[in-house]
Amino acid sequence: MNAKAIRYHRYGPPEVMALESIEEPALAPGQVRVSLRAAGVAPVDTKLRAGLLQGRMELPLPKVPGRDGAGVIAASAAEGFHVGQAVCVIADMLGQGTYAETIVLPAERVVAQPDTLSVRQAAALLQPGASAWIPVVRTAQVQSGMKVLVHAGSGAVGSLMVRLAAHLGAEVWATCSSANKDDVLALGAAxxxxxxxxxxxxxxxxxxxxxxxxxxxxDRSYPVLKPGGQLVWLVAAPIRERGEEFKVRVVRSMIDDDPQCLREVAMLAQQGVMVPTVGQCFPLAEAARAHALLESGKTARGRIVLDIG
Known part of the structure; x- marks a missing residue:
């Protein structure tokens, strides 16, 4: 059977992406097939498409972009999932992604959709959730009584960091544009x-x-920290490491798709702690418009989502 998907056959601007008909892959043991209803649009999707990460990873072309998605199980060759079950998925960065009507992937990349979330929220959960949970819980080990600052607190990842750190009992401050200030305060920021x-x-x-x-x-974050504090960074613009000068620990938080982390994120979403902020939404066929908007820098609140079906 065939399904519709967004694909690009070469690196380039958003316009290299087009809606195409692709053949559904066969189902192997330990895998599930998911009929997708929505997909999240992440900054890494645009960087991969533009060829900005070629030095670090080589994509198999043609490529279906997309890391995050939400839908229902259409077929299962794995334990723990049944046909019709609502799920969230996270695709391998180098595999075929979620800008598609259907996807086949290993069961460890799938979690039951928290019933507290809409389909659009579910499609914006796992990749931003892991990118928030790993730095806050594993890297910085945030706990009650700590004072933390989250830069870009209105974005897809930053907003979940604010929610999670506040849930853990920290006094949370955040930076964002003045237009989003009230929204970030509503997330739990002090x-x-x-x-x-x-x-x-x-x-x-x-x-x-x-x-x-x-x-x-x-660079301007170092004086904010007390001696012995931690400056935790993710993939971002180039940095100048000044930890020794300010007597602080500078550490890059390495984000992966660890199944335990994905389960923790889903559980926290079920509890109402990690609730994704959804920004603008586009039909699947308008993925190029979504990428252009993201690259313009004019979206600073939550995650863009593609509606699939």
Whole structure:
């Protein structure tokens, strides 16, 4: 059987993507086939499509983009899942992705959809959720009484970091644009610095800073930390490491698709802790428009989602 999917056959601008008919892959033992209803659009999707990560990874072309998705089990050759079950999925970065009507993937890349989430929220859960959970829980080991600052607190990952760190009992501050200040306060932040009107570098005495931006934002974060504090960064703009100068620990949090992490994220979503923020939504056929919007830098709140069916 054939299914519709967005694909690109070469690296380039958003327009290299097109809606095509592809053959559904066969189901192997330990795998499930999911009929997708929505897919999240992540910054890494645009970087891969543009060829910006060629030095680090070589994609098999043609490529169906997309890491996150939500849908229902259409067929199962794995234990623990049944036909008709609502699920969230996270595709391998180098495999075929979620901008498609259907996907086949190993069962460890699938979790039951929390019934607290809409389909669109479920499609924006696992990749941002893992990117928030690993730095907060594993890397920084945030706990009650800590004071933490989250840069880009209104984004897909930053908003989940704010929610999670507040849930763990930390005093959470965040940076975002003035337009999103009230939204971030509603996530549980004790304070918000609007970077277009205020200077966060005047803050002092923080245990942890989570840097999702890099560049100048990273450089100005060092004085915010108290001696012995942690500056935790993810993939971002180039940084200048100054940990020894400020007597703080600078550590890159390495994000992976660890099944235990995915289960923890889903459980926290079920509890109402990690609730994804959904930004603008587009039909699957308009994936190029979604990529263009993301690359324009004009979306700063939540995750863009593609509606599939």
């Amino acid at each position: 304070g918000v610095i609007a970077y277009d009107k205020e200077d966060f570098s005047a803050l002092r005495g923080f245990d942890v800073v989570f840097d999702l931006v890099g560049g100048d934002t990273h």
